[in-house]
Amino acid sequence: MSIPLLDLKAQYLTIKEEIDQAILDVLDSSVYILGPQMKALEKEIAAYCGTQEAVAVANGTDALVLTLKAFGIGPGDEVITTPFTFFASAETIAQVGATPVFVDIDPITLNMDLTQLEDKITSKTKAIIPVHIFGQMLDVERVMEIAARHDLKVIEDAAQAIGAEYRGKKAGSIGHAATFSFFPTKNLGAYGDAGMIVTNDKDLASQLRMLRFHGCKTKYYHEEIGYNSRLDEIQAAILRVKLRYLDGWNQGRREKAKLYDELLSNTGIQIPGRDPQALPIYHLYVLRTEERSALMERLKSGGVANAIYYPVPLHLQKAFQALGYKMGDFPVTEKACEQALAIPCYPELSLEQQHQIANIIKG
Incomplete structure (x- = not known):
């Protein structure tokens, strides 16, 4: 008997009726973008993570890009992360014009080795992106202490870690912001691409919502160059069902x-x-x-x-x-x-x- 690395069909069958009904409800509503399912999911994810705000976006990669942009990070800046992670963790730094700077990992947890972190900080450093690899949180409070000494932003890359905890605090609740991927294979996976940013900074959340919708707060009135990165209603409805489990x-x-x-x-x-x-x-x-x-x-x-x-x-x-x-x-x-x-x-x-x-x- 063959055994897959992950059995998404088996998971779906355990919640099939709820998933099917959620999709049908969206189809009946005829609202597919920036609708009530997305807004409800944002509130539920924020409550789950213990943050004030959550901003839904198209995928986990966009979540990192938009967060870096919202923090004003760009050409000439450096952002520290780990070399042992999915490519997007560093790719997004380069996409906004900044330079990735790497710190080696701890041999036990495979997370960033925080004993080496401060040595990599320079006058060009603007942010740190610690990655909770394979779903195990690292000590973000320690990262925040180091960041505070150098006036740096901390963006938790929690793509693989929704629900993980460190000393009782959930992934995403400690950094200045955190990003999640809901790629289908994640512990909380959509049936397509999806992502989320959480933060306690209401001004940052407002900026992120503007960036995800072509840089506008009011349709057709564009305050800056933004992106098209919106989570569709069907994926939001699916994620709301799965979040309960x-x-x-x-x-x-x-x-x-x-x-x-x-x-x-x-x-x-x-x-x-x-x-x-x-x-x-x-x-x-x-x-x-x-x-x-x-x-x-x-x-x-x-x-x-x-x-x-x-x-x-x-x-x-x-x-x-x-x-x-x-x-x-x-x-x-x-x-x-x-x-x-x-x-x-x-x-x-x-x-x-x-x-x-x-x-x-x-x-």
């Missing part, structure tokens, strides 16, 4: 991860490291092993899907060649890219399937 799904992932931890202990394969003060949501359950190719082949032969996250660190991507980084500049990241492998971990995964996967891994 998110905490339960995240708990289900934690239970699957705990079982994997037990089944794979003493195997010589490194299970995901965890900060004891963090409550992760296991967007991905990522193993690390020096024998990754052999493990991938065993899993493939056993019908178990798996995926590398990430094969090439950002500082070695061709698109960032002009930044002048080279192999060896971020050794912990480079090692992680050589060893990391994600295996199936989602609420609908059965105990039988988990044992099957673990037995294959054990060889």
